[in-house]
Amino acid sequence: MYSASSPYRLITVCTGNICRSPMAQLMLTEAFDAGGLGGAVVVDSAGTTAYEAGHPIDPRAARVLSAHRIHSDGHIARKWRPEWFRERDLILALDVDHYGWLHEAAPDSEALAKIRMLRSFDPAVAGRSTLDVGIEDPWYGGHRDFDLTWDLIRAAVPGIVAHTRDALGARQNAQLHGPQQVRSIS
Numbered sequence: 001m002y003s004a005s006s007p008y009r010l011i012t013v014c015t016g017n018i019c020r021s022p023m024a025q026l027m028l029t030e031a032f033d034a035g036g037l038g039g040a041v042v043v044d045s046a047g048t049t050a051y052e053a054g055h056p057i058d059p060r061a062a063r064v065l066s067a068h069r070i071h072s073d074g075h076i077a078r079k080w081r082p083e084w085f086r087e088r089d090l091i092l093a094l095d096v097d098h099y100g101w102l103h104e105a106a107p108d109s110e111a112l113a114k115i116r117m118l119r120s121f122d123p124a125v126a127g128r129s130t131l132d133v134g135i136e137d138p139w140y141g142g143h144r145d146f147d148l149t150w151d152l153i154r155a156a157v158p159g160i161v162a163h164t165r166d167a168l169g170a171r172q173n174a175q176l177h178g179p180q181q182v183r184s185i186s
Contacts, residue, residue, distance in 0.1 A: 007042045008168050010090045010160070012118065013098045017047030017077035018058045019139050019146070020094040024118055024153045026070050031157045032164070040168055048101045050079040058139060060146045068150070085111035089167065092118040092160070095134035119152060121159030 010028065014021035025045035032041045047053070056062075057075040065072045085091070085107055091114045093099035099117055106112045119125055119133035135152045138145035 007040055008164055009088045010041065010043045010092060010164065011084060011088045012043070012045040012092045012094065013048060013080060013102060014094040015047055015049055015098070015137060016052035017045055018052045018055055019061045019137065020135055020149055021045035021047065022057045022072060022075045023061050023065060023149060024092065024094065026065055026072055027153055027157055028160060030070050031161050035161055037165065041164055046078050046080040046084070048080055048098055052077040053079050060138070060143060064146045064150045085114070088114060091115045094118055095136065096131055099130055119156050121163060122156040123159065124155060
């Protein structure tokens with residue numbers, strides 16, 4: 001149904017890429033696979049810093065994912081690379097600091113248009129300020145903080161899947177019908 005030659009690419013971004021962003025990446029990958037979009041969508045993640053680059057996912061994040069039958073053993077943290085502004089279709093910030101960092105680093109208006117807060121796709125927080133839809137870093141807390149992170153990400157996943165499905169449909173429509181011509185009315 002969708003072109004395998006040009007998958008829709010999303011990236012989730014947090015601070016160190018060992019807690020929130022890999023959880024979101026793996027949860028979204030699972031949701032896209034379950035929704036039949038696995039071959040048409042690629043999800044990855046990164047951190048705004050290199051603090052944790054090369055490290056595996058935090059064991060507490062792995063525990064929450066494993067409890068929901070999502071495996072995380074292959075995750076290795078990495079730092080954001082500037083070329084991803086061009087190469088990704090949707091850039092999902094996990095908290096307001098990441099959102100601000102991405103906005104400052106964005107090279108142009110096209111890149112800026114790709115940046116969204118992950119929770120902006122959760123209908124329970126629709127219309128709220130960017131400042132109110134972040135997910136705090138669970139790294140400083142305990143197991144309950146990681147469970148809360150799971151819940152907050154999970155609430156946004158259906159909206160992200162729907163957005164991506166719509167974007168893929170629009171891309172496919174543009175490929176089939178070419179750019180729409182605008183008629184002038186005199």
